[in-house]
Amino acid sequence: MTTEFLWQLPTSGDGRYGNSRKERRAERASSAHPYSDGVTDPRGLSFNYFDYLHQVARAADLAGFDGIRIPEDINGDEPWIIAGYVARGSRHLKLVTEFDASRGSSVYAAKNTVSYQRFTDGRFAWQISAGGDDKHRRALGDFVADSEINPRIEEFVTVARGVLTQSPYSFKGKYFEVLNGGFQGALSNQKVPPIYLSGKSQEALALSAKVADFHIFDADTVESIQQQIQELRALAKPYGREPAFALRIDIVSRETEDEATFDARRYWQQSEQGNHQPVINGNLWAGLSTDTTAANATLVGSYEQVTEALVAYAAAGVSSFLLSSVPHFEEAYRLGEHVLPAVRAQIKHDQRRAA
Amino acid sequence: MTIDVFWRIPTHGEPSSHRNRTPHRGDWFPGDDTKAKPGSVGGTGQGYIDYVAEIARAAEISGFQGGLIPSFPMTDEPWVISSLLARETSTFRFMIPFQPGFLNPVVAARMTASLQRATGGRALYNIITGGGGPAQLWWGDSASHDDRYGRTTEFLDVLKGVWNGGPFSYHGKFYQVEDAGLAHPLSQEEYPEIYFSGSSDAALASASKHADYYLTWLEPFDQLREKFDRVKARTQILGRKIKCAIRVDIIARPTEEEAWAEIEKGFNSLSREALDKFQNPDASDSVGAARQRGNRPTTINSYKDLIIEPNVWSGFSLLRGGQTNGIVGSYEQVAERLDQLVALGADAFILASTPHLEEAYRVGEEVLPLLRGKTDTAILRAVG
Numbered sequence: 106m107t108t109e110f111l112w113q114l115p116t117s118g119d120g121r122y123g124n125s126r127k128e129r130r131a132e133r134a135s136s137a138h139p140y141s142d143g144v145t146d147p148r149g150l151s152f153n154y155f156d157y158l159h160q161v162a163r164a165a166d167l168a169g170f171d172g173i174r175i176p177e178d179i180n181g182d183e184p185w186i187i188a189g190y191v192a193r194g195s196r197h198l199k200l201v202t203e204f205d206a207s208r209g210s211s212v213y214a215a216k217n218t219v220s221y222q223r224f225t226d227g228r229f230a231w232q233i234s235a236g237g238d239d240k241h242r243r244a245l246g247d248f249v250a251d252s253e254i255n256p257r258i259e260e261f262v263t264v265a266r267g268v269l270t271q272s273p274y275s276f277k278g279k280y281f282e283v284l285n286g287g288f289q290g291a292l293s294n295q296k297v298p299p300i301y302l303s304g305k306s307q308e309a310l311a312l313s314a315k316v317a318d319f320h321i322f323d324a325d326t327v328e329s330i331q332q333q334i335q336e337l338r339a340l341a342k343p344y345g346r347e348p349a350f351a352l353r354i355d356i357v358s359r360e361t362e363d364e365a366t367f368d369a370r371r372y373w374q375q376s377e378q379g380n381h382q383p384v385i386n387g388n389l390w391a392g393l394s395t396d397t398t399a400a401n402a403t404l405v406g407s408y409e410q411v412t413e414a415l416v417a418y419a420a421a422g423v424s425s426f427l428l429s430s431v432p433h434f435e436e437a438y439r440l441g442e443h444v445l446p447a448v449r450a451q452i453k454h455d456q457r458r459a460a
Numbered sequence: 461m462t463i464d465v466f467w468r469i470p471t472h473g474e475p476s477s478h479r480n481r482t483p484h485r486g487d488w489f490p491g492d493d494t495k496a497k498p499g500s501v502g503g504t505g506q507g508y509i510d511y512v513a514e515i516a517r518a519a520e521i522s523g524f525q526g527g528l529i530p531s532f533p534m535t536d537e538p539w540v541i542s543s544l545l546a547r548e549t550s551t552f553r554f555m556i557p558f559q560p561g562f563l564n565p566v567v568a569a570r571m572t573a574s575l576q577r578a579t580g581g582r583a584l585y586n587i588i589t590g591g592g593g594p595a596q597l598w599w600g601d602s603a604s605h606d607d608r609y610g611r612t613t614e615f616l617d618v619l620k621g622v623w624n625g626g627p628f629s630y631h632g633k634f635y636q637v638e639d640a641g642l643a644h645p646l647s648q649e650e651y652p653e654i655y656f657s658g659s660s661d662a663a664l665a666s667a668s669k670h671a672d673y674y675l676t677w678l679e680p681f682d683q684l685r686e687k688f689d690r691v692k693a694r695t696q697i698l699g700r701k702i703k704c705a706i707r708v709d710i711i712a713r714p715t716e717e718e719a720w721a722e723i724e725k726g727f728n729s730l731s732r733e734a735l736d737k738f739q740n741p742d743a744s745d746s747v748g749a750a751r752q753r754g755n756r757p758t759t760i761n762s763y764k765d766l767i768i769e770p771n772v773w774s775g776f777s778l779l780r781g782g783q784t785n786g787i788v789g790s791y792e793q794v795a796e797r798l799d800q801l802v803a804l805g806a807d808a809f810i811l812a813s814t815p816h817l818e819e820a821y822r823v824g825e826e827v828l829p830l831l832r833g834k835t836d837t838a839i840l841r842a843v844g
Contacts, residue, residue: 129645132645153577153645154577154645155577179643180643181643182573182574182577182646183567183570183571183573183575185539185543185571186539186571186578187574188543189540189542189543189544189546190543190544190546190547190578192544193509193544193547194547204567207564207567208563208564208567209562209563209564209567209568210561210562210563210600210601212598212599212600213562213563213599216533216537216599217537217539219536220536220540220541221540223509223536224508224509224536224544226507240638240639243636243637243638244640245564245566245567245637246564246618246635246636246640247564264600282600282602283597283599283600284594284597284598285594285597286597286598286600289533289534290488291473291486291487291488291508292534292536
């Protein structure tokens with residue numbers, strides 16, 4: 106089995122501090138003049154945050170990541186537009202685009218996806234999330250009850266896969282309907298986007314068992330991840346399928362453990378996490394993340410320690426790593442240079458030995 | 461005040477000439493192996509998007525505002541094309557047609573604001589509500605014809621409401637939001653210009669409330685004047701002003717004879733089946749399509765039977781998909797006819813000619829410089 110490493114695109118802000126949500130590199134339109142009056146600023150309003158996001162995507166491409174995750178954040182830019190914007194500047198990246206099933210017609214999402222696949226040689230992928238809490242969802246014009254979130258995701262996926270793979274395709278469900286749908290000619294037989302789902306609830310796991318290509322677990326100890334993987338495997342077995350397992354985890358990795366620990370503490374002080382102390386378990390700092398990376402826990406350690414930890418997750422069954430670290434541009438290079446090659450080599454070595 | 465001229469991006473490939481359908485650029489039709497098909501996928505690492513990018517750049521270099529990027533069941537999609545070409549173009553404005561029923565209005569607002577940020581404010585809409593019946597259910601949309609216009613109005617109410625940050629609440633028949641609004645800095649962008657299509661009464665009612673431009677296909681000139689007057693009157697009642705725009709195919713050549721020769725060659729290459737189908741179109745509830753059909757003769761033996769007034773040929777949909785009426789003539793004649801349309805109320809054009817890449821240069825170099833548009837003399841002439 107191949108292992109993939111996805112970098113996160115910081116869609117709502119990025120900088121070199123723990124509270125990086127407040128920073129939007131290259132964004133000129135809204136911030137005060139950054140230079141003193143005594144210094145010429147040649148940039149004017151030429152750039153904004155999109156130019157930076159494009160750089161991060163290219164950095165991930167060059168540094169050897171297999172893809173990027175483009176998270177949906179109501180405070181940031183819209184993921185589908187970002188995916189298109191970075192598509193032609195990158196050659197290899199899988200573009201895992203997050204949205205929720207209230208975005209509109211599933212057929213329209215599928216049809217747009219056909220063009221993405223045609224124009225990116227099949228690199229487009231979906232992460233469908235549950236959306237935020239009630240208040241958040243109402244602000245997005247979405248009034249369905251919590252209990253309907255997962256059934257609606259299931260219909261969204263069913264209809265999208267239906268029109269992408271069959272013609273004519275008809276379906277009439279509670280949330281979505283299509284009559285004699287499907288795509289012809291050049292638009293037909295385009296790659297069905299791999300579907301990433303997440304969530305800890307029984308309903309979320311049951312849904313992933315049925316329809317997900319990847320299920321994303323929040324960062325946790327290797328033992329806990331292993332247990333959750335076993336649980337999901339058992340749930341998926343009756344359907345004769347097995348989703349791949351993805352792990353979303355933040356990284357603070359430096360040449361030495363001391364440097365990593367020092368920076369991790371500084372991020373914690375800078376971020377807006379109040380008095381909540383991270384719980385440290387070996388190299389895993391539960392509850393530590395920066396405001397934009399926002400995973401459940403962070404791996405803190407030397408390059409070797411982080412490598413070892415990621416390899417342990419791989420041994421537990423994880424085949425997709427969703428990694429993040431501020432600032433995302435520089436850290437993409439750091440991990441691409443110092444960590445990914447060693448992790449890949451070790452995983453390959455272990456798999457060969459197991460075979 | 462001046463007029464705006466847009467071009468069109470072919471989103472379903474295109475033939476390399478009006479004269480026949482092959483070779484067809486892009487990967488839509490299996491072709492003739494002896495002819496190259498630029499923009500088809502296959503070993504070259506180049507795809508249709510590379511050809512589309514060429515057209516967009518040709519259009520901006522040649523002096524067009526930007527282009528309409530049509531969306532139909534068999535085409536590629538305008539949101540995708542716009543975001544992919546954001547960095548490869550400088551002034552090209554992306555006119556995105558879409559139907560409100562396909563997207564949650566808050567998501568549409570977020571996408572649009574992000575696209576404005578990605579392009580430096582070069583996104584605009586062509587809001588479409590027409591078409592219907594089983595065709596609408598193909599898209600997964602089950603609303604009825606008149607309901608759809610009500611929904612369009614509500615959709616634009618919500619879009620506008622959240623645009624500058626909110627908090628905005630709305631309780632309509634089709635859409636509800638609570639404390640919604642775009643976040644900073646998305647909330648700082650220009651609201652997109654709206655071109656609105658639709659010929660029915662329900663469409664005009666919705667357009668008069670929200671549209672900046674009322675967009676129509678080319679119809680017989682007198683019929684068009686009457687239509688523009690009606691739209692403007694309706695909008696005035698609401699205390700708003702609306703401009704009018706025309707989407708029209710053209711064939712412009714150094715002489716009129718050369719222009720008609722293109723049509724004649726294209727017409728003579730048609731099959732009997734294509735002509736029969738043209739004379740007996742499928743039933744549809746689009747009023748606009750019926751208005752274009754209304755003035756067509758019942759028997760067609762020559763391309764000349766489809767000339768419905770000077771320099772206007774009513775058979776373009778035979779040579780390529782889309783609308784039937786277009787302007788054919790010398791560079792001077794085409795410019796003159798366009799200026800006549802300005803005099804009867806047009807404020808903007810979306811022009812197109814096949815192949816869009818080469819013709820963008822031709823029309824930009826030979827026709828646009830001849831247009832008088834809305835200079836003072838043009839207005840005086842209209843008044844006099």
